[in-house]
Amino acid sequence: MRKSFGEFIGAAALCVAVTLGGVAAGSAADVVTIQVGYGAGGSYDMAARLVGRHLGRFLPGTPEVIVQNVPGGGSLKLAQLLLGAVPADGSVIGAIGPGTALAAKLDPENVQFDPQKLKWLGSLGAVESFCAVSKASGIATAEDFATKEFHIGASGKSSTTYLFAALAKNALGAKFDIVTGFDGVAAIELAMERGEIAGHCTFDRNDLAKTGMSDAMNVIVRFGRADVGEYQSVPRVTEMVTDPAKKQAAEMVESLRDYDFPFVAPAGTPDDVVAVLRDAFDAMTKDPAFVAEVEKHGEFKLQPTSGKELERMLAERLSVDPAVFDTMRQLVQ
Amino acid sequence: MDIVLTAAAELAEPYRLLMLMAGVFAGLIIGVVPGIGGIFGMALLLPLTYHMDPYAAFALLLGMGSVTTTSDTIPAVLFGVPGTVGAVATVVDGHAMAKKGEAARAFGAAYMASMIGGVFGALLLALSIPVMRPLVLAMKSPDFLAVSVFGLSMVAMLAGSQPLKGLAAAMLGMLASFVGIDSHAGIHRWTFDQIYLWDGLPIVVVFLALFGIPEMAALLVRGSVQGKPSSPSYAGMFQGMRETLREWPLVLRCSWIGTVLGAVPGVGVAALDWIAYGHAAARPGKGPPFGEGNVRGVIAPESANNAKEGGSLIPTVAFGVPGSASMSILLGAFMVQGLVPGPDMLGKNASVTVSMVFSIALANIIGAVTCLIMTRPLARMAGVPAKLLVPIILAFMIVGTYQASMSPLGFVVLGLLGFLGMAMKELNWPRSAFSLGFVLGPSLESQFFLTYQIHGWGWLARPIVLILLALAVFGFARQALAWYRARGAKAVLPAAPADTLFAATVALVALAATATALRFPFEAGIFPLISATVLAVLSLAVTAQALVRWRRGQADGAGGPPPAAGEWNPIGAFALRGNGGVAVLCAILAVLVLLVGHLTASFVFVTAAIALSGGARLPSAAVYGLGTAAAIYAVFDLLVPQPWPAPLLGGLLPI
Numbered sequence: 001m002r003k004s005f006g007e008f009i010g011a012a013a014l015c016v017a018v019t020l021g022g023v024a025a026g027s028a029a030d031v032v033t034i035q036v037g038y039g040a041g042g043s044y045d046m047a048a049r050l051v052g053r054h055l056g057r058f059l060p061g062t063p064e065v066i067v068q069n070v071p072g073g074g075s076l077k078l079a080q081l082l083l084g085a086v087p088a089d090g091s092v093i094g095a096i097g098p099g100t101a102l103a104a105k106l107d108p109e110n111v112q113f114d115p116q117k118l119k120w121l122g123s124l125g126a127v128e129s130f131c132a133v134s135k136a137s138g139i140a141t142a143e144d145f146a147t148k149e150f151h152i153g154a155s156g157k158s159s160t161t162y163l164f165a166a167l168a169k170n171a172l173g174a175k176f177d178i179v180t181g182f183d184g185v186a187a188i189e190l191a192m193e194r195g196e197i198a199g200h201c202t203f204d205r206n207d208l209a210k211t212g213m214s215d216a217m218n219v220i221v222r223f224g225r226a227d228v229g230e231y232q233s234v235p236r237v238t239e240m241v242t243d244p245a246k247k248q249a250a251e252m253v254e255s256l257r258d259y260d261f262p263f264v265a266p267a268g269t270p271d272d273v274v275a276v277l278r279d280a281f282d283a284m285t286k287d288p289a290f291v292a293e294v295e296k297h298g299e300f301k302l303q304p305t306s307g308k309e310l311e312r313m314l315a316e317r318l319s320v321d322p323a324v325f326d327t328m329r330q331l332v333q
Numbered sequence: 334m335d336i337v338l339t340a341a342a343e344l345a346e347p348y349r350l351l352m353l354m355a356g357v358f359a360g361l362i363i364g365v366v367p368g369i370g371g372i373f374g375m376a377l378l379l380p381l382t383y384h385m386d387p388y389a390a391f392a393l394l395l396g397m398g399s400v401t402t403t404s405d406t407i408p409a410v411l412f413g414v415p416g417t418v419g420a421v422a423t424v425v426d427g428h429a430m431a432k433k434g435e436a437a438r439a440f441g442a443a444y445m446a447s448m449i450g451g452v453f454g455a456l457l458l459a460l461s462i463p464v465m466r467p468l469v470l471a472m473k474s475p476d477f478l479a480v481s482v483f484g485l486s487m488v489a490m491l492a493g494s495q496p497l498k499g500l501a502a503a504m505l506g507m508l509a510s511f512v513g514i515d516s517h518a519g520i521h522r523w524t525f526d527q528i529y530l531w532d533g534l535p536i537v538v539v540f541l542a543l544f545g546i547p548e549m550a551a552l553l554v555r556g557s558v559q560g561k562p563s564s565p566s567y568a569g570m571f572q573g574m575r576e577t578l579r580e581w582p583l584v585l586r587c588s589w590i591g592t593v594l595g596a597v598p599g600v601g602v603a604a605l606d607w608i609a610y611g612h613a614a615a616r617p618g619k620g621p622p623f624g625e626g627n628v629r630g631v632i633a634p635e636s637a638n639n640a641k642e643g644g645s646l647i648p649t650v651a652f653g654v655p656g657s658a659s660m661s662i663l664l665g666a667f668m669v670q671g672l673v674p675g676p677d678m679l680g681k682n683a684s685v686t687v688s689m690v691f692s693i694a695l696a697n698i699i700g701a702v703t704c705l706i707m708t709r710p711l712a713r714m715a716g717v718p719a720k721l722l723v724p725i726i727l728a729f730m731i732v733g734t735y736q737a738s739m740s741p742l743g744f745v746v747l748g749l750l751g752f753l754g755m756a757m758k759e760l761n762w763p764r765s766a767f768s769l770g771f772v773l774g775p776s777l778e779s780q781f782f783l784t785y786q787i788h789g790w791g792w793l794a795r796p797i798v799l800i801l802l803a804l805a806v807f808g809f810a811r812q813a814l815a816w817y818r819a820r821g822a823k824a825v826l827p828a829a830p831a832d833t834l835f836a837a838t839v840a841l842v843a844l845a846a847t848a849t850a851l852r853f854p855f856e857a858g859i860f861p862l863i864s865a866t867v868l869a870v871l872s873l874a875v876t877a878q879a880l881v882r883w884r885r886g887q888a889d890g891a892g893g894p895p896p897a898a899g900e901w902n903p904i905g906a907f908a909l910r911g912n913g914g915v916a917v918l919c920a921i922l923a924v925l926v927l928l929v930g931h932l933t934a935s936f937v938f939v940t941a942a943i944a945l946s947g948g949a950r951l952p953s954a955a956v957y958g959l960g961t962a963a964a965i966y967a968v969f970d971l972l973v974p975q976p977w978p979a980p981l982l983g984g985l986l987p988i
Contacts (some may be wrong), residue, residue, distance in 0.1 A: 040376035046669075049380060069376065069737070073514065073531040080528055087979070151787060151797050157518040178518045179786040181779045186654045186664075187598065191815060193652070196787050210673060239443045275455055 032056065032063045037075025037096045043299050046067060047124060047261045048095040050297065054290045058280035074158060076103055080113055088268040090277060094119065095263055096254050099160060101314055105325045105333065107158060116318065117267040119274045120310040122281040123259035123299040128224035130234065131168050132208070132217045133199030134192050145220045146174045151197040153188035154180050160256065161182055161185065164201040164223055166332040167253050171241050206232065206298065224257035249327035255317060259305045278307040340687035341397060343388045352389040353692055356396025357699045363397065363911035364404035366968050367545060368537055368645050370417030371401040373663030375662035387670045394666055395642070395692040398659055400700030402602065402638040403447040410439045411714055414541070419638040419649065421540050421768055422606040426623065426630030428548065428675035431447050433626055434559045435722040436568045436712040436901065437566060437859040442628050444701040446584055447561060450636030451697025454643030454893025459690040460965015462679055465651040475792030478780040479801035480597050484604055485773050486805035487611030491765040492823060496783045496816045499880070501871035502757065505839060506770030507864045509534055509845055516779050520857035529742040537737045539771065541730055542750035546915060547758040551904045553723050553798040554911035570708050576628050583613060583629060584636045591637030595644025596656050599776035602638050607769040615808065624900030624934055642693050650678045650686055704771070719946030725961050728935040732965050735931060739978055744923040751919065755912045756835050760873045761901040778860040815887035827903065836876040845868035930980035931969065936962035
């Protein structure tokens with residue numbers, strides 16, 4: 001045994017020597033990787049894979065596009081990696097959550113991340129959010145919602161399920177409790193069906209259109225600027241806030257609903273490459289085959305925003321008086 | 334009945350059966366390779382289903398998902414390296430059997446148990462279809478909490494011959510599970526400013542490190558898996574199969590455990606495995622003690638982990654709440670197919686649901702039969718010299734680790750926990766108890782807070798809760814009584830100096846954790862605080878015990894009392910050399926992977942290690958190296974194209 005151990009150490013030296021002589025650089029310039037900041041199977045993963053099947057057609061040289069999951073911290077892990085840990089030559093694109101734009105403002109202690117350093121290529125959707133409760137809960141109106149005691153479900157405190165529930169509660173001075181720690185929206189809805197909680201604050205129209213959902217639910221208030229069709233008459237939380245400072249802060253949180261499924265290029269990507277990627281993204285969102293596949297999936301409504309517009313919106317938002325962010329943090333506590 | 338016939342007819346189409354077979358074979362391969370498991374497989378196959386019909390899509394996915402826990406037994410039994418997290422409990426007794434030359438018997442028992450468990454799980458799924466929704470709705474948060482508490486009480490069965498160490502190990506595991514951002518307050522707990530740790534310690538890496546690495550060291554010292562060479566026979570395999578059939582009550586009980594716990598969200602396959610194992614350990618039956626190659630220790634987890642696939646489909650199909658991590662990916666397939674989990678799956682789409690039942694049952698049968706046929710050649714590997722095996726297995730483990738994290742920090746975690754595993758193995762700290770704490774910690778914490786926020790303390794009055802808690806208390810008390818009776822019994826224990834040092838180190842970690850946990854806000858801090866404090870008390874007690882032994886100079890070894898019973902299986906005199914050797918090998922390979930990429934690194938490493946250790950001459954060694962690199966390429970690059978991080982030296986040479 002003593003002998004073979006010594007030999008293993010020898011093996012070590014040889015390993016290093018031999019390999020130094022035989023490095024093969026496996027660069028594959030004809031492959032574009034979309035990294036997704038979430039695990040496989042979720043809606044962000046689906047959206048990224050959908051884009052992965054189409055985007056290549058609109059890029060010069062029609063490269064192969066592959067999708068890789070880089071989950072962690074609600075896509076913040078990937079967002080930070082995109083600031084410098086990946087090649088910024090157009091070979092890597094990131095699919096991150098819209099919440100990353102405000103993450104550093106919401107949790108300055110733990111998150112140091114400047115979203116304006118990323119090159120925003122465009123987003124696919126725009127969604128609204130509804131606070132809705134089961135009819136069985138006995139909560140029927142905005143007034144019940146603001147005055148009665150009941151439970152609203154949420155995931156962790158940094159999730160959108162919590163942000164919008166907290167915003168509704170604080171903006172309306174409501175008395176409900178927010179139960180945190182559910183493992184995703186499906187688990188929240190199951191607890192609602194069991195009668196353990198009344199509802200949650202991140203329903204969208206797709207959810208309400210599910211079998212039996214609209215009959216069993218009372219839709220109470222909404223967030224988001226987008227037109228919501230038949231639900232347009234549901235009161236919008238930011239319009240119910242009277243105090244101007246609070247209103248501005250509430251609108252800041254609500255702005256997270258302005259766009260969804262954004263795609264970005266890493267920080268430092270050259271402008272000409274960014275321009276090519278943005279053009280490809282725009283062209284893809286207008287392509288009939290792509291539009292048809294989005295509709296087939298039914299996961300989200302296609303409502304694209306261009307990269308330039310995203311960049312402008314972000315700059316406008318982040319340039320406000322820092323006091324707004326302080327108020328915002330209080331509103332979602 | 335119409336629905337059953339429709340489903341059977343739909344599934345019987347050649348194309349769909351072909352997809353099922355493809356899924357089964359993919360699953361068998363994924364199960365064998367350490368570092369990747371069913372979740373990986375689901376993610377891998379999901380995109381292929383975009384253009385399939387629902388029957389074919391679910392046949393492919395469930396065929397794959399059903400059998401990873403059949404074939405993951407192979408490396409677990411042969412090398413003590415779990416093929417997936419679902420085989421960790423099988424390592425303990427299965428690998429002990431292989432070392433005694435009973436690999437074929439272990440395989441026979443395991444596959445038979447897998448097959449019966451899998452089919453039974455499918456059957457329960459089928460029977461539950463009409464009552465699925467009311468059944469799931471009847472279970473409320475407090476019941477899930479009680480299930481977790483009951484599961485944790487199983488630690489008593491796993492605590493081994495030095496119960497204080499067993500309980501401390503469970504607390505240490507629980508503490509390790511709290512690393513990461515907490516799911517309530519969003520507080521960073523012991524993440525040391527590393528994004529890598531935000532989502533906690535990756536479970537795949539934890540188990541590879543804790544079980545795989547120390548076993549490699551033992552293998553290196555022993556020379557081959559099986560001490561005395563004997564050619565494996567089909568007789569051994571049939572003996573194992575008969576034993577499983579004879580133990581049918583155990584198989585059925587553990588299948589129940591697997592199916593029911595599989596349906597409880599948050600209790601993963603790793604947890605239910607240990608619970609089944611603990612259940613069997615409570616009544617060891619004939620044969621050697623648990624941990625030393627008792628066949629019941631193989632049968633129990635193997636029937637449970639294959640039964641779980643049927644169980645975890647229940648909440649997935651009925652409510653879209655994934656019963657396990659791989660089920661959350663399966664939900665993606667529902668979306669692609671335009672199927673909405675819920676009442677429709679039990680009504681107008683019921684034939685799809687029933688076809689899932691058939692897929693699981695068929696897959697389990699095909700998977701087990703395939704494995705049985707391959708038993709003899711596989712069992713022969715137990716006689717292959719360690720000089721050949723260790724470099725090859727390490728290559729798969731290291732590349733698997735890198736694949737799971739794509740970050741050098743994966744190697745750091747593997748190394749640190751590898752050392753922990755080595756120390757635990759040598760010093761009689763049961764790694765099984767650590768595992769149970771690690772897999773149940775998060776669900777215990779999150780279910781407690783959900784329950785408390787919704788029900789206050791009123792949840793304690795629920796009947797299911799009362800029954801489960803009573804069972805937990807009873808089981809624990811009975812075991813505690815056994816400990817009390819066995820106190821003072823003479824047995825060989827680990828060397829006192831090393832024992833003292835390690836226990837004192839754990840105590841220091843526990844005290845540091847207690848001090849830092851005090852600074853977390855209440856909801857994020859209370860569970861870490863409790864487990865850290867209990868760990869501190871227990872490990873100080875272990876330190877004191879070891880110190881007393883040290884002062885007394887208790888004789889270890891020859892001529893004395895028998896060694897302490899249980900999974901304690903130290904390498905002994907050559908431990909430092911074996912462990913050191915493996916540590917150095919891992920470090921070299923990890924650096925190579927970072928420098929030149931996983932393929933070149935595996936080739937060079939395997940070739941050089943085999944040639945220099947005298948395992949084979951250079952030309953044959955190069956063939957082994959090439960074979961390893963080719964297999965790694967096939968699994969990690971061809972099966973799924975993964976963008977690997979660029980090797981550090983990649984850009985330096987103009988090739």
